[in-house]
Amino acid sequence: MARKSKEEVTDNRSSNEIQQRAPIPTNGRSAHDASHLEMTSGHEHTAAGGTLGAAESVARRRFLGWFLGIGTVGVAGALSVPLFRFAIDPLLRVSQETEWTDLGSVDDLGDLSTPQKKTISITQLDGWRKVNSEKVVYVIKGADGQPAVLTAVCPHLGCSVKYVDDDHQFKCPCHGGKFAATGKLISGPPPRDMDSLESKIEEGHLKVRYQSFRNLVKTKEVMA
Amino acid sequence: MRWLDERTGIFHLADEALNEPIPGGARWSYVFGSGLLYILLSQIVTGVFLAMYYVASADHAHTTIEYITKVVTAGSFLRSLHSYGSSAMVVTLLVHMGQTYFFGSYKGRREILWLSGLGLFGLVILMAFTGYLLPWDQKAYFATAVGTNIAGEVPLVGNWIKELLRGGTEMGTLTLSRFFVAHVFLIPSCIFLFVGLHVYLFRKAGSAGPVSEHPIMPQQKAEQFYPKQVLMDIAFATVLIGTLGLLAYLYPVGLGPKANPADTSFLPRPEWYYLPMFQWLKYWSGAYSVIGIVVIPGIIALILVVLPFLDRRLERRPWKRPVASFSFAIVFCALLFLGWQSNYQDTNDPSVAKQITKQDSLANAFMTSPFVPEVVGGSTANAAAALSPAAKAGKGVFLDNSCDQCHGENGEGTDKAPALLGAADKLGPDTLVDRLLHPTKKASDAGMDPVDVSDSEFHELVAFLQSLKK
Numbered sequence: 001m002a003r004k005s006k007e008e009v010t011d012n013r014s015s016n017e018i019q020q021r022a023p024i025p026t027n028g029r030s031a032h033d034a035s036h037l038e039m040t041s042g043h044e045h046t047a048a049g050g051t052l053g054a055a056e057s058v059a060r061r062r063f064l065g066w067f068l069g070i071g072t073v074g075v076a077g078a079l080s081v082p083l084f085r086f087a088i089d090p091l092l093r094v095s096q097e098t099e100w101t102d103l104g105s106v107d108d109l110g111d112l113s114t115p116q117k118k119t120i121s122i123t124q125l126d127g128w129r130k131v132n133s134e135k136v137v138y139v140i141k142g143a144d145g146q147p148a149v150l151t152a153v154c155p156h157l158g159c160s161v162k163y164v165d166d167d168h169q170f171k172c173p174c175h176g177g178k179f180a181a182t183g184k185l186i187s188g189p190p191p192r193d194m195d196s197l198e199s200k201i202e203e204g205h206l207k208v209r210y211q212s213f214r215n216l217v218k219t220k221e222v223m224a
Numbered sequence: 225m226r227w228l229d230e231r232t233g234i235f236h237l238a239d240e241a242l243n244e245p246i247p248g249g250a251r252w253s254y255v256f257g258s259g260l261l262y263i264l265l266s267q268i269v270t271g272v273f274l275a276m277y278y279v280a281s282a283d284h285a286h287t288t289i290e291y292i293t294k295v296v297t298a299g300s301f302l303r304s305l306h307s308y309g310s311s312a313m314v315v316t317l318l319v320h321m322g323q324t325y326f327f328g329s330y331k332g333r334r335e336i337l338w339l340s341g342l343g344l345f346g347l348v349i350l351m352a353f354t355g356y357l358l359p360w361d362q363k364a365y366f367a368t369a370v371g372t373n374i375a376g377e378v379p380l381v382g383n384w385i386k387e388l389l390r391g392g393t394e395m396g397t398l399t400l401s402r403f404f405v406a407h408v409f410l411i412p413s414c415i416f417l418f419v420g421l422h423v424y425l426f427r428k429a430g431s432a433g434p435v436s437e438h439p440i441m442p443q444q445k446a447e448q449f450y451p452k453q454v455l456m457d458i459a460f461a462t463v464l465i466g467t468l469g470l471l472a473y474l475y476p477v478g479l480g481p482k483a484n485p486a487d488t489s490f491l492p493r494p495e496w497y498y499l500p501m502f503q504w505l506k507y508w509s510g511a512y513s514v515i516g517i518v519v520i521p522g523i524i525a526l527i528l529v530v531l532p533f534l535d536r537r538l539e540r541r542p543w544k545r546p547v548a549s550f551s552f553a554i555v556f557c558a559l560l561f562l563g564w565q566s567n568y569q570d571t572n573d574p575s576v577a578k579q580i581t582k583q584d585s586l587a588n589a590f591m592t593s594p595f596v597p598e599v600v601g602g603s604t605a606n607a608a609a610a611l612s613p614a615a616k617a618g619k620g621v622f623l624d625n626s627c628d629q630c631h632g633e634n635g636e637g638t639d640k641a642p643a644l645l646g647a648a649d650k651l652g653p654d655t656l657v658d659r660l661l662h663p664t665k666k667a668s669d670a671g672m673d674p675v676d677v678s679d680s681e682f683h684e685l686v687a688f689l690q691s692l693k694k
Contacts, residue, residue: 064451068458075462079266079469082298086273089297108652121693127277128284128291130597 090127099123100200100207103139103149107204112141115150115163115170115181122210135210136160137197138170140182149199149208150183156190158215170194191218242450247433247442250453254431255460256320262461263313264419266468270306271408278358280404282397285360286482287598293479294595304472310352312468314497317348325531326552328540329432332439335532337425342528344418347411354407356495360400362583365483366492368403369395374505377517395485435540480587491579493570500562503569524555618688621681630671635692641670648690656686 085092101120103109109116115138124131135151142148152160159174169186170179177188185193198209214221229235246254277296279288292299321341324330330338357368372395376386391398431449433442447453484490494502501521508516535548542549570576622628622635630641637643648656660682663672677685 061451064455068451068454071462072458075465079465082301083269083273086296086298086302087276089295089299092297104649104652125597126600128287128295128595128597130599132600 100209103137103199103206103208105204106147106201106206109139109147109206112139112147114165114168115140117152117163120208120210137208137210138163138183139206143182146201147199147206149197149206150194151197151210151213153195153212154190155192155195155213155215155220156188161194191216192220195220242448242454244427244431244449245442245446246431246449246453247437247446248444249447250449250456251434252456252460253323254453255457256316256323257426258457259460259464260313260316260320261419262465263309263316264415266465267306267309267313268412270302270309273302274306275408280358280401282360282400282483284598285358285400286479289359289361289479290595293476293591300476301469301472304475304477305468307477308468308471310355311495311497312464313348314352316464317345321345322552322556326542326549327432327435328439328542328545328548330532331535331538331540332429332432334425334429334432334439337422337429338532339529340418340422340425344415344422347415347418351407351411351415352495352497354403354411357400357403358407359479360483361480361587362483362487362490363480363492363587365395365485366490367494368399370492370494372399374517377514379514379518432540435542437540439538439540478587478591480583481590489579490583491576493580496563499566500559503562503566612687612691614684614687615691616688617681618684618686618691621677621685622688625675625677635689641667641672644689645692648686648692653686653690656689660685 099122101122103118103120118137118139119134120137121132121134124133138150138152139147140150152162154161154172154174154177156172156175156177159172161170161172161177161179163169163181164171168181170181170183171177172188172190175189177190178186179190179194180186183194183196195213197211200207212223214223225235274292277288277292277299279285289303292303294300324338324341353368353371357364372386372389375389376382378385387393389399389402390396391402430442432439433444437444493499505513505517537545539545570580622631623633630638631644632638635644635647637645651659659667660675663674675682675685
């Protein structure tokens with residue numbers, strides 16, 4: 001109150017107004033509570049007329065403080081549950097099975113003495129959109145003589161590996177990883193051979209299921 | 225704590241904040257101002273999270289809201305909370321403002337405090353207006369079309385304001401971008417400034433206390449803000465937010481079909497708190513509309529602005545201020561009447577009622593249909609945008625030689641010739657070249673001539689054909 005009583009009393013209008021009007025008592029409830037609680041602490045106010053002992057009042061204020069603090073944290077915590085679930089929603093989605101992509105007739109592949117580069121288009125769910133993205137794969141002659149498919153994604157840090165005809169090697173343009181025409185690791189930083197993709201031959205057509213794999217690990221792991 | 229206090233002074237700050245004297249003691253009728261702060265907080269938090277998925281563009285906005293509503297975990301709940309929150313904001317603000325007016329709490333050196341409050345009122349109304357468009361569904365689109373047309377009624381600068389709001393003469397994706405920026409950046413920054421000013425000025429002037437209290441020199445026994453008023457404020461806020469949460473959970477806010485500007489039968493209806501204004505506009509036509517749309521609301525706004533300067537008496541008790549109290553009651557009843565009248569007309573005109581029922585059922589049908597992701601990169605139009613330079617040049621060759629006349633602009637095929645999408649992959653490069661130079665009998669019978677262009681053009685054409693994927 002100190003702050004307010006300092007305000008100019010010279011204002012004629014306001015002093016007249018005060019005289020005109022007798023103080024009207026507040027209603028019983030708040031008057032009663034006010035007498036209990038008023039001015040029990042605070043630097044600029046003098047403790048006047050509090051009926052509670054100072055120690056008791058401090059204890060009560062402290063209890064209320066804890067009550068409010070815990071209550072607020074509790075309510076905020078409850079409200080943040082939907083917020084948190086909303087934010088991590090993309091992590092909760094399980095990636096759907098990728099479909100088989102047709103790489104064309106096996107007869108058109110030739111003898112596969114050198115790996116053949118193929119660009120495939122796969123459909124992926126990207127949040128609220130469906131994206132057709134282009135991926136590069138190489139068709140090679142597998143160990144059993146049947147066509148096999150390698151992904152061009154380097155198992156090191158994910159650059160696109162390129163087949164260099166003159167050297168009969170796959171070379172990674174980023175960090176110098178080298179692989180044999182079979183995809184076997186020759187040298188460089190990659191931790192494992194090039195990743196083969198699941199493939200099958202149906203009615204004379206080679207089909208592949210495109211997947212992504214975890215980088216920088218020794219063994220091939222499908223990314224969820 | 226002492227360590228922290230010595231460095232930050234939080235004890236002093238907390239003292240300042242909590243030991244505010246309230247003349248006449250804590251009361252339930254004082255909870256609305258801080259209630260507004262809590263709703264604002266909820267709107268900010270939910271709004272920020274919604275922006276995580278929302279895209280402000282005419283071709284994606286509706287899809288992303290649909291995705292939030294139908295797919296994302298808790299998305300429907302948070303969006304509903306944000307939407308109900310806006311209604312709660314307007315209601316609580318009207319109560320807060322009405323109370324300040326009715327209780328004469330704007331008196332006694334509180335002119336700037338009152339003005340900053342009016343500013344906040346305007347900003348909140350703008351927030352409601354701009355936020356309403358963002359879902360880009362039918363009712364959002366048409367409500368905003370009407371709203372921006374109202375702005376166009378302002379004399380002299382009206383048309384300019386309308387085009388500025390819309391980002392052109394017509395509603396479109398630029399309108400959406402503008403409304404988004406206003407809703408998320410411009411208006412909120414003004415709100416933060418005004419809230420700061422409002423709270424500061426409130427503390428400077430001090431709590432006005434009950435109507436029997438003197439506005440400048442309080443006479444009644446004061447009680448500190450903490451703990452009783454704080455408890456009341458927080459209890460009110462908890463009930464308020466809890467109610468909104470329950471509403472959002474039990475009655476999620478719907479989404480209508482995507483905005484279709486060509487739909488002439490759609491009957492736009494604004495959010496319920498705009499209904500009185502909506503109804504009011506029906507009574508003003510032709511040359512007089514400027515009176516109803518601009519002049520009268522302008523006069524009311526002006527009265528509110530000059531109110532604390534005109535009414536210099538310090539008397540606060542409503543029964544001693546008959547003019548103020550009666551005009552308040554009249555305006556309040558008029559608003560209620562207009563809102564009721566709007567609803568009455570809608571439900572009693574059979575054709576209107578039928579159309580509105582139809583719109584509601586369309587919206588419901590849309591809400592229950594499963595989410596369909598937007599397909600990107602698959603359409604021929606998008607494919608053309610992502611062509612390699614050779615393929616792009618090849619498209620020029622394709623068009624120059626009128627291949628598009630029969631095979632379609634993007635090789636999609638017409639009734640004269642088959643589609644070329646995926647044909648190059650199917651044939652393989654050698655067969656493709658062969659077919660271009662020596663068309664099959666079936667093709668040449670249908671009008672396909674051997675391709676006769678330079679070698680480089682031929683390569684480009686092949687590149688283009690190979691770019692045509694299924």
